[in-house]
Amino acid sequence: MQRALLLAALAEGGTSPNPLVGAVVLNASGALAGEGFHACAGEPHAEVGALAQAGEQAKGGTLVVTLEPCCHQGQTPPCTEAVLAAGISRVVIAMQDPDPRVAGAGMERLRDAGLEVITGVLEPQAAHQNRAFVHRVSTGRPWGILKWAMSLDGRTALTNGASQWISGPQARSWVHRLRARCDAVIVGGGTLRADDPLLTSRGQRHPEPLRVVLSRSIDLPVEAQLWDTAVARTLVAHGPEVSAAQDTQLPEGPELLALRASEPLDLLEALAQRGCNRVLWECGPGLAAAALQQGCVQELAVVVAPRLLGGMPARTPLADLGFTSMKQVLVLEPDSSEQLGTDWLLQMLLS
Amino acid sequence: MQRALLLAALAEGGTSPNPLVGAVVLNASGALAGEGFHACAGEPHAEVGALAQAGEQAKGGTLVVTLEPCCHQGQTPPCTEAVLAAGISRVVIAMQDPDPRVAGAGMERLRDAGLEVITGVLEPQAAHQNRAFVHRVSTGRPWGILKWAMSLDGRTALTNGASQWISGPQARSWVHRLRARCDAVIVGGGTLRADDPLLTSRGQRHPEPLRVVLSRSIDLPVEAQLWDTAVARTLVAHGPEVSAAQDTQLPEGPELLALRASEPLDLLEALAQRGCNRVLWECGPGLAAAALQQGCVQELAVVVAPRLLGGMPARTPLADLGFTSMKQVLVLEPDSSEQLGTDWLLQMLLS
Numbered sequence: 184m185q186r187a188l189l190l191a192a193l194a195e196g197g198t199s200p201n202p203l204v205g206a207v208v209l210n211a212s213g214a215l216a217g218e219g220f221h222a223c224a225g226e227p228h229a230e231v232g233a234l235a236q237a238g239e240q241a242k243g244g245t246l247v248v249t250l251e252p253c254c255h256q257g258q259t260p261p262c263t264e265a266v267l268a269a270g271i272s273r274v275v276i277a278m279q280d281p282d283p284r285v286a287g288a289g290m291e292r293l294r295d296a297g298l299e300v301i302t303g304v305l306e307p308q309a310a311h312q313n314r315a316f317v318h319r320v321s322t323g324r325p326w327g328i329l330k331w332a333m334s335l336d337g338r339t340a341l342t343n344g345a346s347q348w349i350s351g352p353q354a355r356s357w358v359h360r361l362r363a364r365c366d367a368v369i370v371g372g373g374t375l376r377a378d379d380p381l382l383t384s385r386g387q388r389h390p391e392p393l394r395v396v397l398s399r400s401i402d403l404p405v406e407a408q409l410w411d412t413a414v415a416r417t418l419v420a421h422g423p424e425v426s427a428a429q430d431t432q433l434p435e436g437p438e439l440l441a442l443r444a445s446e447p448l449d450l451l452e453a454l455a456q457r458g459c460n461r462v463l464w465e466c467g468p469g470l471a472a473a474a475l476q477q478g479c480v481q482e483l484a485v486v487v488a489p490r491l492l493g494g495m496p497a498r499t500p501l502a503d504l505g506f507t508s509m510k511q512v513l514v515l516e517p518d519s520s521e522q523l524g525t526d527w528l529l530q531m532l533l534s
Numbered sequence: 535m536q537r538a539l540l541l542a543a544l545a546e547g548g549t550s551p552n553p554l555v556g557a558v559v560l561n562a563s564g565a566l567a568g569e570g571f572h573a574c575a576g577e578p579h580a581e582v583g584a585l586a587q588a589g590e591q592a593k594g595g596t597l598v599v600t601l602e603p604c605c606h607q608g609q610t611p612p613c614t615e616a617v618l619a620a621g622i623s624r625v626v627i628a629m630q631d632p633d634p635r636v637a638g639a640g641m642e643r644l645r646d647a648g649l650e651v652i653t654g655v656l657e658p659q660a661a662h663q664n665r666a667f668v669h670r671v672s673t674g675r676p677w678g679i680l681k682w683a684m685s686l687d688g689r690t691a692l693t694n695g696a697s698q699w700i701s702g703p704q705a706r707s708w709v710h711r712l713r714a715r716c717d718a719v720i721v722g723g724g725t726l727r728a729d730d731p732l733l734t735s736r737g738q739r740h741p742e743p744l745r746v747v748l749s750r751s752i753d754l755p756v757e758a759q760l761w762d763t764a765v766a767r768t769l770v771a772h773g774p775e776v777s778a779a780q781d782t783q784l785p786e787g788p789e790l791l792a793l794r795a796s797e798p799l800d801l802l803e804a805l806a807q808r809g810c811n812r813v814l815w816e817c818g819p820g821l822a823a824a825a826l827q828q829g830c831v832q833e834l835a836v837v838v839a840p841r842l843l844g845g846m847p848a849r850t851p852l853a854d855l856g857f858t859s860m861k862q863v864l865v866l867e868p869d870s871s872e873q874l875g876t877d878w879l880l881q882m883l884l885s
Contacts, residue, residue, distance in 0.1 A: 333688055337684055337688010487838065
């Protein structure tokens with residue numbers, strides 16, 4: 184099962200709306216006979232690939248699979264029939280498929296056909312690996328990751344808005360890899376105007392994640408990196424108050440989508456319908472707070488950079504330090520980091 | 535020398551205004567004959583203790599010591615004379631004493647007397663261990679540590695000021711241990727009024743660090759935990775505008791100190807004169823920013839707690855989340871933390 188989970192993980196970010204699935208076939212003597220994973224929606228399921236690789240060796244053998252085999256005709260035929268046709272005697276499953284078209288019926292079909300079915304093996308690990316898919320199937324909304332990079336004093340920009348760069352190149356590369364695991368990357372109109380972001384994985388995902396601008400109006404800049412849809416698709420999701428006449432300002436390329444309301448929840452329902460299992464919020468504070476409040480965030484990824492920016496807020500650790508350029512900010516030298524209970528302690532030296 | 539550094543560290547927080555010093559004596563055959571460390575100002579120096587323990591075995595032996603032996607009469611006689619009297623042949627030293635009364639003259643005295651003197655052994659480690667002492671001797675100001683605890687969204691309080699507790703019990707215990715390593719703990723009048731803090735090490739340091747309130751005026755609460763000086767001494771450092779007539783409001787106990795100006799730099803010069811090697815800033819954003827800007831901070835200790843508070847500042851990661859009580863704030867489940875270059879990546883799940 185650990186091998187099957189590793190195989191499943193090879194397609195991370197590539198299978199939506201489908202889950203990640205890995206499968207291993209052992210012959211009747213228990214020797215490895217075949218392996219497979221689900222690479223992409225429309226491609227064969229993991230079980231089918233592993234059984235094909237095993238061929239005659241599957242007879243009387245064991246199929247180990249990270250998710251319950253499907254029993255319905257989708258883009259590909261039901262896997263249960265392939266398992267039966269291959270002559271497998273025993274099926275070991277990590278977890279039940281939450282898809283209501285399966286939901287235990289796959290296991291039932293195999294048991295009814297006389298196969299031994301063992302389930303719940305490494306179930307927590309399998310559930311964690313497919314948490315985005317499970318969340319989308321059970322809530323109708325993709326799993327949301329909210330990401331930000333901030334200085335050690337909790338700033339994402341100077342008071343004049345300057346913010347490039349707070350985090351270092353390794354952290355920015357990590358964000359590209361994070362995008363490669365997501366089906367869509369979401370910003371608001373404010374971030375588009377302020378940062379003119381590219382929002383791609385820099386080629387680490389094919390196709391690139393869908394880039395989404397959530398905006399009340401479509402009063403957006405005429406020129407923006409997001410409007411070049413040769414590199415990646417762009418969706419402008421807007422509220423119902425936008426009239427067709429306003430559309431003219433945006434160039435050809437980005438797709439327009441009218442939501443019932445320009446709210447995170449409405450957007451996520453629309454993205455789930457388009458097959459997104461996991462989305463990344465890379466937005467400013469207003470949209471981030473709204474996404475949190477509407478239950479659209481399940482996971483946080485925060486980069487804390489060893490810099491001090493200062494500024495005057497409600498109450499954060501530092502008042503104004505008078506900086507007007509990112510070149511002026513205090514740069515610190517990391518000394519040590521450790522976890523204290525559920526807190527992190529970050530110690531550093533002034534250079 | 536590693537053993538000598540470990541011995542020196544036993545007195546961490548207890549030797550000011552003196553440095554940490556550890557010493558080991560090996561006999562003529564190289565076997566361990568004596569150990570010592572400097573425990574407290576006024577007590578014997580490390581070399582003297584180690585030599586006394588070695589007794590006759592010191593003859594023809596080696597003294598290993600983390601700091602150059604002193605050659606001047608202070609509260610105790612010069613160590614160089616004790617080394618010579620013991621018949622030591624070789625002295626191994628980590629680093630030169632930056633105290634202008636020594637500064638190489640101790641080594642010179644030993645060399646002039648015919649002893650072999652080796653220096654620079656584990657010098658970086660020794661300099662790091664005594665960085666507070668070295669900083670105070672070379673700048674005339676104690677080493678400053680600025681500490682704060684904040685939520686993952688960079689908040690130290692809700693917009694209504696509520697802040698107890700952002701960090702967990704392990705982090706708060708760590709702060710008590712940090713105080714035990716410091717000679718003074720500094721807050722401003724605002725923190726005193728808002729939090730009525732105790733500022734002790736909870737008995738982990740004897741005596742407790744000096745508790746300092748830096749305030750322009752002495753218009754401070756009549757009742758405060760800091761005014762009970764049975765548990766620890768308290769110093770109220772104020773600006774020159776305070777007249778003697780105003781003093782009456784404060785109870786007996788806390789000492790008053792008039793500074794040229796109620797600024798971090800003026801306070802630290804006064805604390806250095808009182809023998810403080812290391813001070814801890816536990817103040818609010820205004821005083822913290824001033825301390826940073828005046829070069830009064832050499833080290834930062836930041837606790838990041840897995841909570842989200844929200845609020846509307848210059849620009850921090852989250853806008854207002856509408857919380858009015860610490861019981862409402864979003865509590866996160868830490869998933870993983872790692873260093874990316876010089877940044878920290880903290881990943882966590884919404885519960």
